[in-house]
Amino acid sequence: MPTTPVPHKPTKAEIAVEEAIERLRVAVVKSRSTPGVADEAAKAIEHLNQLYAKHKEAFTAEDIRFSNVLRGFLGERLAAHKPKTAHTKKAKRKGDKLDHCWRCQTPVDERFTTNCPKCSDKSYQWRVCPVCNACGCQRAGLVLI
Numbered sequence: 643m644p645t646t647p648v649p650h651k652p653t654k655a656e657i658a659v660e661e662a663i664e665r666l667r668v669a670v671v672k673s674r675s676t677p678g679v680a681d682e683a684a685k686a687i688e689h690l691n692q693l694y695a696k697h698k699e700a701f702t703a704e705d706i707r708f709s710n711v712l713r714g715f716l717g718e719r720l721a722a723h724k725p726k727t728a729h730t731k732k733a734k735r736k737g738d739k740l741d742h743c744w745r746c747q748t749p750v751d752e753r754f755t756t757n758c759p760k761c762s763d764k765s766y767q768w769r770v771c772p773v774c775n776a777c778g779c780q781r782a783g784l785v786l787i
């Protein structure tokens with residue numbers, strides 16, 4: 643007899659993850675027209691990071707990828723509402739693979755002044771992106787977004 647595949651019944655945590663990502667997605671859509679969504683977006687980000695800290699297993703690789711894409715867009719869109727100012731590009735350091743933020747594509751400029759102690763060590767210092775707050779923590783799975 644052919645066996646019918648049992649559909650995966652989402653766990654409570656998985657449902658919470660989907661809802662939290664949707665909440666961030668909605669905020670990111672709104673961020674295109676208004677910077678007023680920043681607080682709402684910050685709450686959605688905090689909620690997602692809390693869920694990740696507690697229920698890492700409820701996140702698929704796609705959830706993690708998509709959440710980071712959303713977070714990158716949010717940074718870019720909120721920054722676009724601010725008055726445009728000129729920035730000075732910084733030269734690549736030894737070991738830098740990219741000359742821009744891996745998440746929001748912002749070129750590394752004079753605003754990249756903070757190194758993140760959590761994901762940096764002697765071999766490599768990660769700078770924190772001033773636009774979307776990315777560093778190496780997301781890539782190392784220390785934090786979701």
Ligand SMILES: [Zn+2]
Nearest residue numbers: 743746771774
């Ligand atoms: Zn960035």
Ligand SMILES: [Zn+2]
Nearest residue numbers: 758761777779
């Ligand atoms: Zn970090």
